Amino acid sequence: MPESVKRSTPPEVDRVAASRAAVAARRARAAVKASVAAGERSPLDVLRVAFEDAESAEGRLRVTEFLTSIPAIGVTKSARILEDLEISTAKRLGGLGRLQRRRLREFVAAWIAAHGGTGDRLVVLAGPTAVGKGTVASYIRRHHPEVRLSVSATTRSPRPGEVEGESYYFVDDAEFDRLIDSGELLEWATVHNANRYGTPRGPVEAAIAAGDSVLLEIDIQGARAVRRAMPEATLVFLLPPTWDELVRRLVGRGTESPAEQQRRLETAKVELAAVDEFDHEVVNHDVPEAAQKVVDLMRPRSGRR
Numbered sequence: 695m696p697e698s699v700k701r702s703t704p705p706e707v708d709r710v711a712a713s714r715a716a717v718a719a720r721r722a723r724a725a726v727k728a729s730v731a732a733g734e735r736s737p738l739d740v741l742r743v744a745f746e747d748a749e750s751a752e753g754r755l756r757v758t759e760f761l762t763s764i765p766a767i768g769v770t771k772s773a774r775i776l777e778d779l780e781i782s783t784a785k786r787l788g789g790l791g792r793l794q795r796r797r798l799r800e801f802v803a804a805w806i807a808a809h810g811g812t813g814d815r816l817v818v819l820a821g822p823t824a825v826g827k828g829t830v831a832s833y834i835r836r837h838h839p840e841v842r843l844s845v846s847a848t849t850r851s852p853r854p855g856e857v858e859g860e861s862y863y864f865v866d867d868a869e870f871d872r873l874i875d876s877g878e879l880l881e882w883a884t885v886h887n888a889n890r891y892g893t894p895r896g897p898v899e900a901a902i903a904a905g906d907s908v909l910l911e912i913d914i915q916g917a918r919a920v921r922r923a924m925p926e927a928t929l930v931f932l933l934p935p936t937w938d939e940l941v942r943r944l945v946g947r948g949t950e951s952p953a954e955q956q957r958r959l960e961t962a963k964v965e966l967a968a969v970d971e972f973d974h975e976v977v978n979h980d981v982p983e984a985a986q987k988v989v990d991l992m993r994p995r996s997g998r999r
């Protein structure tokens with residue numbers, strides 16, 4: 695042990711260690727800010743990490759430091775934004791309450807969409823079983839040809855009327871394994887403990903590169919995976935008007951056995967609690983109205999396209 699340390703009294707050693715830790719923490723926070731300012735890291739990704747781990751460099755970042763690292767947000771604008779969001783400038787990201795997190799995330803997602811990020815180009819529509827995701831997505835396919843709908847790969851068998859390459863790419867387990875191993879899927883999940891479903895990466899990346907809007911209609915696990923892979927994506931949670939209406943839709947669809955319906959409803963209860971992880975909520979009272987709300991989120995607010 696070096697002489698200097700041996701001679702230090704315990705409080706002095708503590709002070710040296712604390713000051714080193716403070717310098718390291720300050721450097722880590724500065725690195726986060728610099729990566730956002732340089733456009734290397736999405737602000738939404740920073741928020742995700744901060745909300746998952748309050749003690750991380752991201753979680754220790756003050757909201758003002760965070761906002762001012764976003765290009766075109768200065769100190770004055772940041773103060774005004776925080777006043778609107780009812781968040782104290784002294785708060786750290788990891789110390790925000792549930793509603794404050796939600797308001798800040800919605801603000802940042804809207805800011806990215808309005809300032810040229812991919813947020814308005816890649817929109818994920820997710821929600822519990824039978825809420826109407828497929829119905830709303832089909833409506834968008836029919837009425838909004840400008841929106842590209844991603845076609846998923848699945849190991850389930852085609853239902854009557856489903857068309858290969860339009861409804862899904864129907865593949866066997868070996869082919870699905872190959873798609874995973876070769877990195878050709880942006881995300882994949884086993885849905886309802888039954889079949890595997892995944893989003894082919896190539897068409898999504900090509901559409902975004904071409905400036906098109908892409909809609910992914912996938913389950914909640916898939917939405918979380920897309921957020922990890924592409925933090926700028928806009929996540930939309932489709933909600934039923936009421937729980938009873940969700941049950942009515944599931945039972946009324948008549949495609950699952952009563953036992954399977956029960957299992958899906960148990961999962962739906964858990965999934966509904968994930969709504970706070972999403973950037974926007976749309977209540978599916980009426981299909982055209984819900985579809986319009988989703989499509990509106992895909993359009994830039996400033997007429998960029």
Ligand SMILES: Nc1ncnc2c1ncn2[C@@H]1O[C@H](COP(=O)(O)OP(=O)(O)OP(=O)(O)O)[C@@H](O)[C@H]1O
Nearest residue numbers: 822823824825826827828829943947978979980981
């Ligand atoms: N706004 C609405 N009003 C009334 N019924 C609706 C509405 N939207 C969808 N439905 C009906 O609810 C049922 C479930 O819809 P859909 O199959 O699109 O759900 P989903 O979310 O894709 O389900 P899953 O995840 O289980 O595949 C269907 O019978 C559909 O016709």
Ligand SMILES: Nc1nc2c(ncn2[C@@H]2O[C@H](COP(=O)(O)O)[C@@H](O)[C@H]2O)c(=O)[nH]1
Nearest residue numbers: 846847882883885891892893911912913916
């Ligand atoms: N994670 C993913 N989930 C997907 C994908 N494509 C569809 N889905 C979800 O699966 C269920 C069941 O669909 P169904 O057509 O068999 O009724 C539904 O919740 C879809 O949203 C995907 O690529 N990834």
